[in-house]
Amino acid sequence: MRAFDCPVCHSFTPFEADHCPNCQAGVGLHLPSKSMVAISGEAAVIDGQRWVRCTQSSTLGCNWLVPAEDDSAYQRGRCLSDSLIRREPETDDTIAREKLVPTAAALRRLVYQLADIGLPIEPFWRRDGGLAFDLLSSYTTGEKVLIGHAGGVITIDLVETLDAYRETLRVALGEPYRTMLGHFRHEVGHYYQHILVENGSGAALYLAECRTLFGDERVSYSEEIARHYTLGAPQDWQDSFISEYATMHPWEDFAECFAHYLHITETIDTCREAGMVLVADKVRFAAPRDIEPLESYADVPVERLLFDWKWISLLLNRANTAMGKNPLYPFVIPPPVTAKLGFVHRVVRETAKDLAP
Template structure:
C-alpha cells in the first residue's frame, strides 16, 4: 500500500511530515492505516464515522492521528518511544522532532512490508526506541540495539556532527533513517528467524553470530576491514561481525525497496525510447513481495544509476554509492525470503496490532 501524500482539499502534493498544506494552508494530519492525509478541525477529524485526534506530540512535529477511544493521546509511533529528552531540554527536543520523523517513515515501510511489530510495552523484548542526546547533561549515548530497544543519539541529527563522523569513519553514507534501518535489522533477525534451519542458512551466509561481539569490535577498530572485503560485503562495517553484516544487508534491503516504492508511487520509470541507459523499459514496482529477488535487484541496478546521475548533475555524490556483488546478492535473497515470508501479512498486521495492541494498551 503506497503512501497518498496529497492534500484532501486541494489535492496538492504534500510531504509525509507535513502539518499544513503548502498550497491551501489547510491543517493536516496523517492516518497511517489508510496512508492518507485528513483535514483537522479543532484538532480532530472523522474517518468512517470514528473520531480521530491529532497526536499529543504534534507540537514537536508529529502529524499522525490517534483514535478517539485510545487510552493514550500519543500515536502509534510516539508510543514506541520509551525514552526521550526531558521536557525542559528544548534543544534536544528540537532534534527529537527530526528523528521521530525518520522513525515514522521507518514504521510505515515496515507496515508496508507486512513485518510484525510487538511493542516494548506489550512484551519483554518488544520493539522500542530510546531517543536521547549525547549533548544533554553530558550523557554518554551509544547508537545500538539491545533486547528490542533501539538507542539513537539525537545529536547526530546535526548535519555537521553526523558528516564529521561519516568522514572520520570512512563511511559513504550516514543518515538518521539509515541508523534506524540498520538497528531494526538486529531486531528482525531475532523475530524472523524462527527455526534452526533458518539460523543454519543465516550462519552459512553471514557467519556465526555467537562469536564475541566485543572481540570483533576491538579487532575492527584496530585493524579495519580485511583486504578484499568488497567481494563479500555491502560495507566495511558489515565485516565487523555477523550481526552487523545481517543488519547492514537488512538496512540496504529497506533502502532499496523504499526508494523503488517511492519511484513507483510518483511514476518514475526508464523509458527505452528516450533513455541512454537501457534498450528496454524499467518500471519499478510498489511491492516486490511476489517477485524473485533478482527482479528487485535488476530494477534497482538501473534505477540507481539514473538516481546517481541526477545527484551528480546537482553536484552531489551518488545517491547509492554501493556495489551489489554476487555474494551480497545472495545475502539479499535470504533477507528477501524471510521478509516476504513474515508471520503476518500487511492486512493481518493492521487488523491485529493497530486497533488492539497499539491503540488500546
C-alpha cells in the same frame, strides 16, 4: 514512500504535513489506511470512529492521528511511532528537545515503512522485549550515548542530527553514507533478526541459512569488534559485503543488508509513486528494456528488485552528481550480497504474508 495527496484539492501533500500546502486544509496521516485525511475541528471521523491528532503534534511536529476513545493503546494519546519512544530528553533540556524533533520525524518514516511492508511492530509497553527507542543526547546527558540495540531497545544519539558532527564521524570511519534514518534502519535490522530469524516461529527454517550466508552469530562480538578496529576490514571485502562495517560481525552484516533492503525498496516505491519510468529507447546509452517499478516486489525474486534498482540508482546517482553532490547510492552489490538481500527479502515477505489478515 507513498505520494500522498490532499483529500480536499488532491494536490501533492508531504508525508510530514499537517496542512495541505496548496489549499491549506488541515490534514493528518491515518496509518491503518496509509492515507492523508481531512481534519475538521481537530478531528476526523473514519469508518464511524473519531480520530484526533497525536498529543505530540505541537512538541514533535507529529501529524499522525490516533483513536480518540483508545488512549491506553496509544500511551496517553501518542501515535504508534511516538509511543515507541521509551526515553527522551527532559522538557527543560531545550537543546536536546530541539534535536528530538527531526529524530522523531525520521522514526515516523521508519515506522510507516515497517507497517507498509507488513512487519510486526510490537511496542515495549505492550509486551516485554517489544520495540522501544531511547532517544538521548550525549551533549546534554554528560555521558557518551552509544548507538545500538539490546533486547528490543534501540538507542540513538540525538547529536547525530548535527550535520557537521555526523559528517566528521562519516569521514573518520570511512563511511560513504551516514544519516539518522540509516541508523534507525540498521538498528531495527538487529531487532528483526532477533525476533524473526533467531527466536521467531521460523527460526528452525531461517537460522541455518542465515548462518551460511552471514556467518555464525555466536562468535564473540567483543572480540570481533576488537579485531575490526585493530586490523580493519579484509582487503577484498567488496567481493562479499555491502560495506566495511558489515565485515565486523555476522550481526552487523545482517543489519547492514536489512538497512539497504529498506533503502532500496523505499526509494523504488518513491520513484514509482512519482510516475518515473526509464524508457530504454530514449536514453543515450544502451539499456536492456524499459524500467517501470512494480507496484509490489513481494512475489518476485530479489534479482528483479535489484535489476530495476541498478538502473534507477544509476539515474539518481547522475542527478546527484549533476548538483555537485556525492552519488545518492555509492554502493556496489556483488553476487554474495545479492544472496544476502534475497534472504532478507524472503524473511520480510514471508513474515508479512503470515501476519496478513
